[in-house]
Amino acid sequence: MKILDIFGTLKKDIDYVEQRLYSSIDVDQKLLSETSLHLLKAGGKRLRPVFVLLGGKFGHYDLERLLHVAVPLELIHSASLVHDDVIDDASTRRGKATVKSKWDNKIAMYTGDYIYAKALTLVSKLENPMIHRILSKALVQMSIGEMEQIRDFFNTDQSIRNYLLRIRRKTALLIAVSCQLGAVAAEAPLEISRLLYRYGYNVGMAFQIRDDLLDLKGTEKQLGKPPGSDMRQGNITLPVLYALQDPALREELLQELANIHAKDGSADTSRAIQMILGSDGIQKAEQLADRYIEKALAALHHLKDNKAKKHLQEIAYFVNRRAY
Amino acid sequence: MKILDIFGTLKKDIDYVEQRLYSSIDVDQKLLSETSLHLLKAGGKRLRPVFVLLGGKFGHYDLERLLHVAVPLELIHSASLVHDDVIDDASTRRGKATVKSKWDNKIAMYTGDYIYAKALTLVSKLENPMIHRILSKALVQMSIGEMEQIRDFFNTDQSIRNYLLRIRRKTALLIAVSCQLGAVAAEAPLEISRLLYRYGYNVGMAFQIRDDLLDLKGTEKQLGKPPGSDMRQGNITLPVLYALQDPALREELLQELANIHAKDGSADTSRAIQMILGSDGIQKAEQLADRYIEKALAALHHLKDNKAKKHLQEIAYFVNRRAY
Numbered sequence: 001m002k003i004l005d006i007f008g009t010l011k012k013d014i015d016y017v018e019q020r021l022y023s024s025i026d027v028d029q030k031l032l033s034e035t036s037l038h039l040l041k042a043g044g045k046r047l048r049p050v051f052v053l054l055g056g057k058f059g060h061y062d063l064e065r066l067l068h069v070a071v072p073l074e075l076i077h078s079a080s081l082v083h084d085d086v087i088d089d090a091s092t093r094r095g096k097a098t099v100k101s102k103w104d105n106k107i108a109m110y111t112g113d114y115i116y117a118k119a120l121t122l123v124s125k126l127e128n129p130m131i132h133r134i135l136s137k138a139l140v141q142m143s144i145g146e147m148e149q150i151r152d153f154f155n156t157d158q159s160i161r162n163y164l165l166r167i168r169r170k171t172a173l174l175i176a177v178s179c180q181l182g183a184v185a186a187e188a189p190l191e192i193s194r195l196l197y198r199y200g201y202n203v204g205m206a207f208q209i210r211d212d213l214l215d216l217k218g219t220e221k222q223l224g225k226p227p228g229s230d231m232r233q234g235n236i237t238l239p240v241l242y243a244l245q246d247p248a249l250r251e252e253l254l255q256e257l258a259n260i261h262a263k264d265g266s267a268d269t270s271r272a273i274q275m276i277l278g279s280d281g282i283q284k285a286e287q288l289a290d291r292y293i294e295k296a297l298a299a300l301h302h303l304k305d306n307k308a309k310k311h312l313q314e315i316a317y318f319v320n321r322r323a324y
Numbered sequence: 325m326k327i328l329d330i331f332g333t334l335k336k337d338i339d340y341v342e343q344r345l346y347s348s349i350d351v352d353q354k355l356l357s358e359t360s361l362h363l364l365k366a367g368g369k370r371l372r373p374v375f376v377l378l379g380g381k382f383g384h385y386d387l388e389r390l391l392h393v394a395v396p397l398e399l400i401h402s403a404s405l406v407h408d409d410v411i412d413d414a415s416t417r418r419g420k421a422t423v424k425s426k427w428d429n430k431i432a433m434y435t436g437d438y439i440y441a442k443a444l445t446l447v448s449k450l451e452n453p454m455i456h457r458i459l460s461k462a463l464v465q466m467s468i469g470e471m472e473q474i475r476d477f478f479n480t481d482q483s484i485r486n487y488l489l490r491i492r493r494k495t496a497l498l499i500a501v502s503c504q505l506g507a508v509a510a511e512a513p514l515e516i517s518r519l520l521y522r523y524g525y526n527v528g529m530a531f532q533i534r535d536d537l538l539d540l541k542g543t544e545k546q547l548g549k550p551p552g553s554d555m556r557q558g559n560i561t562l563p564v565l566y567a568l569q570d571p572a573l574r575e576e577l578l579q580e581l582a583n584i585h586a587k588d589g590s591a592d593t594s595r596a597i598q599m600i601l602g603s604d605g606i607q608k609a610e611q612l613a614d615r616y617i618e619k620a621l622a623a624l625h626h627l628k629d630n631k632a633k634k635h636l637q638e639i640a641y642f643v644n645r646r647a648y
Binding site for chain 1: 351353354355356407410411429430431433434435436437438440441442444445447448449450451453456457459460461463464466467468470471472474475
């Protein structure tokens with residue numbers, strides 16, 4: 001099942017977002033136009049636009065207006081991915097060559113810069129200063145998160161709290177802001193946009209934990225890249241941190257992680273993965289993801305019952321089952 | 325003579341901008357705080373903030389308000405430099421180690437992303453949507469210019485028009501917008517902000533032509549890096565393009581540029597520099613810079629006579645003599 005199968009009603013609007021996403025990056029500069037299009041065409045679940053539209057359903061739903069939030073948020077997400085791929089030295093994403101591997105790191109950097117700037121041009125057409133404030137604050141937090149990721153590479157001493165703070169900045173904030181800004185752009189009451197923010201934040205945390213789990217549990221076909229990529233890049237995720245808490249495993253796993261580190265991106269991670277899958281790290285991480293989903297659903301509880309609320313509930317369940 | 329010696333009156337306000345520049349990037353993340361501070365402390369002429377303040381003198385001069393434009397514009401400029409250094413593989417700038425050489429390319433990329441995001445947070449505090457629109461459009465053009473720079477590396481077939489379009493995006497636009505937004509933030513009449521834009525655009529063009537000339541004529545001490553850096557990186561500048569128009573020089577210079585290209589950043593450019601200095605490329609480029617300065621002064625002509633106008637005239641003359 002694909003996430004869009006959940007709701008047929010929004011399909012037309014999401015298709016329109018997709019179309020506008022492509023036209024938004026249209027530019028009379030061949031290289032930039034090619035790299036940007038390659039990046040966007042590599043796909044993605046368009047989760048952020050979906051959240052913007054659903055958030056908009058709690059106010060005066062005006063698709064054109066919501067597009068000025070939905071398109072930029074997806075662009076910002078894409079720009080952050082293209083820069084991430086440089087850092088992670090990733091050659092594929094979603095089964096397709098990354099910009100940095102098809103072209104090079106420098107071109108990937110400027111492609112990100114361009115898409116980011118384009119996103120801001122679209123947002124600047126909205127006159128509500130609250131939108132600019134919310135968005136720019138989130139961007140600062142995201143960029144701090146990116147640097148923290150570099151700092152934390154192969155740091156096996158980091159705390160769970162540290163991990164959670166990092167994924168909050170890396171993933172949860174932009175999803176939270178997507179839900180919130182949909183409501184803000186549709187002039188929904190402040191209290192509603194706050195609840196949607198809380199929903200999005202918790203769904204985003206669960207989403208990233210599930211993503212990190214999938215990198216250990218998934219197959220290459222499911223992932224579009226070899227499993228264990230996070231570990232190979234030095235990204236120490238929640239199940240790993242939990243597994244390291246097990247005294248019976250700790251020393252051997254630390255040694256295995258040190259070996260992976262020494263091989264600088266080309267290591268075989270299958271043994272480390274087996275160790276983690278054999279620990280209670282997976283279950284503990286799944287339990288934490290469940291808790292975030294519960295909190296997300298609780299935030300929705302105060303919202304009026306409508307189709308959008310139902311969709312948001314379905315997405316929360318879907319995110320927590322994710323195997324795609 | 326330093327640019328700030330031109331005007332004592334603004335000194336106090338510029339010092340305050342400097343102070344706010346440092347506090348603006350303050351962040352509770354050690355690495356990011358170090359790299360950002362290193363970048364800003366490497367100095368610079370703070371030309372963009374100076375232009376914002378001078379533009380502000382044509383309306384209701386409110387330093388706090390102008391700071392919300394002046395600080396972000398300098399931050400955006402700094403962010404673009406740190407990304408440029410990655411592209412140019414530059415180990416020093418203004419005689420100091422670049423972020424990419426003191427740390428690495430990845431850290432430089434995220435430092436730029438962070439400073440850029442920080443700039444937007446500050447701008448977002450201003451409620452005038454015109455400011456956001458002007459700025460975000462300039463950012464898009466700047467990022468297109470960056471990609472064009474990559475495309476044009478070592479392209480000896482490019483036209484003068486191509487060069488001018490590139491430096492327009494790379495340099496002139498942000499300076500134009502600095503002058504303009506100072507006036508806009510100070511609520512000066514639209515006509516005045518347009519004239520200031522035109523002044524800034526022309527000064528910016530002359531500034532970049534002079535910068536490109538200096539890279540050929542200057543000493544390592546003046547430049548803070550070895551002369552001929554542009555050529556070594558493949559950046560084909562105006563004097564080179566003019567020299568290539570000379571049939572007596574063309575073939576030999578093309579061969580020399582091909583040799584430099586083949587050496588991939590480590591070439592001795594002294595012979596190529598001698599050839600260009602011996603051509604009429606220098607004089608022609610200087611004449612074009614003069615023409616831009618004349619246009620800049622003509623734009624000021626329609627503004628009322630005040631101290632700020634006098635300063636802007638002095639800066640135009642100063643830019644055109646620049647040997648710093």
